[in-house]
Amino acid sequence: MSALLLLYFEFLKIGLFAVGGGLATLPFLYDLESKYTWLTAAMIGDMVAISESTPGPMGVNMATYVGFQNSGVIGSVIATLGLITPSIIIIIIIANILVKFKESKIVKNVFYTLRPAATGLIASAGLSVIMLAIFKTNITAFTFSKFDFKCLLLFIFMIIFTWKTKFHPIVAIAISGAIGILFSF
Amino acid sequence: MKVLLELFITFAKMGVVTFGGGYAMLPILQRTVVDDKKWATEEEILDYYAIGQCTPGIIAVNTATFIGYKQKGILGGISATLGVIFPSIIIIGIISAFLKNFSDLAVVQHAFAGIRVCVGVLILNAVIKLWKGAVKGKVTAAIMFFVLIISAFTDISSVLIVIAAGIFGLFFAGKIQNKGAEKK
Known part of the structure; x- marks a missing residue:
């Protein structure tokens, strides 16, 4: 039981501090690896490969995989629930505020520039997916050799x-x- | 109860067909949540992504919570979120238990090389759709391209980019709109 509770809180911490998507959880997983014996660096490598080659959001896949290595199916459920607990609480609070202040000039102004910025970020993510798929390379280290x-x-x-x-x-x-x-x- | 179940099932289906993280989910969200279910508008999805980018947690989960909450309050948020993670738990559970070398299989690697190309195209299409809701004129177009370049060519964190864009809007959005600088 205490092992599961520990697993839940370790992933709750990751959910609370990993800002910005699945890969942001990686450094936190390496911390876990240095703290516990049930997680190895090789497993983290496998996990990234499996998360990328299965459906589902990457961060969730990673939590499920690590939880499973720790204590089977119940472990994957516990780790994933730990990961999403902070998100649910924080987003519900923000959504609540947004609903109340939707018509406020301040909120409208902030979103007026936030929307094109978010579109730019998504375009950049799309560009790196395309680069990786066609040229097998990053944008910053562009080369035609693996085209x-x-x-x-x-x-x-x-x-x-x-x-x-x-x-x-x-x-x-x-x-x-x-x-x-x-x-x- | 019926709405909660619908949220769960709809998001579980989206979880099955999302390959590779929050951005890959965007085209599916546009089709299912905006076009089919009419649970949110293009602009709202964009707002959720912007907020999801600078709040803790995974973007796909944050977006699911937002849409679920908007439909049916706190329970709605929880149903949608549990839905989006449900397929992952089943699929990863099966793979971890039976297919230790799943990602080394040649057939899996070939399939995913093809799927990655497709995900790139789908994200590109998603951006074209979002453009219409987000870019209202010259200034907003400039912001979009500026962020695209910064994000693609530097290591500056997207959290900082989103916060900076929000602060810029807080002080200047009113002026931009009033002065008519946004004429196309």
């Missing part, structure tokens, strides 16, 4: 496919996965 022509063709095909049809995004994802397997991407 993947098959991926570029799929990229162009998917742009046309998603613009010309009204299918749910999952259809495009499923087709891309199938093409990846068929043509050994």
Whole structure:
């Protein structure tokens, strides 16, 4: 029992301090690794690979994986609940405030510039996903050496496919996965 | 009760089809929450992302809590959030128990090389949709491109970028709109 309680609080801490998405939890997981024997650096490496190659938000996948290594299915539930507890409380408080002050000039002004900024951040995330998928490289260390022509063709095909049809995004994802397997991407 | 169940199931479905973190979930959210269910507008989703970016926790979870709370209060927020994490627990549980070398399998690697390309395209499409709600003229367009460049080419944290953009709006948004500097 106390092991599960410890697991819950360790992930509660991560949920409280990891700001900005799944990868932000990584440094905290390395802290856990140096504190406890049930988590190793190799496991963290595996975990990143598995989180990236399964559906679901990465941060949640990581918590589930680490919790499972600690104490099976119940461990994954406890770790994930620990991770999301602070989010739920903080977001409900903010949502509550937002609903009350939705019409206030101050809130409107802040969001007026926040929206284009958030769009810029999302565009940047999209750009790095595309760079990694087609050129297998980061934007800041750009190189043509690993350029993947098959991926570029799929990229162009998917742009046309998603613009010309009204299918749910999952259809495009499923087709891309199938093409990846068929043509050994 | 019916609404809570609907929130749970809808977000569980989105959890299944999200590959790779909060941003990858955005195109799915736009289709399901904005177009189909009409639970939020494009602008609201963008606001949630901006807030999710600078509050603790995972963006996908924060967004789920926001939308659930808006529909059905605190219980709604909890239902949507539990929904979005539910598939992860099942899938990762199965993989951890039975497929230790899942991510090394050739077929998985090929599939994900294809899926990553698609996720890139979907995020690009999401940005084009968001553009219409967020960019009202020259100044907001400049903010968008400035943030894109800063975020892509420097290590400046997105938390700082969001806070700076908010403070800028607090002091200057009124002036920008009044002076008509936002003419297209």
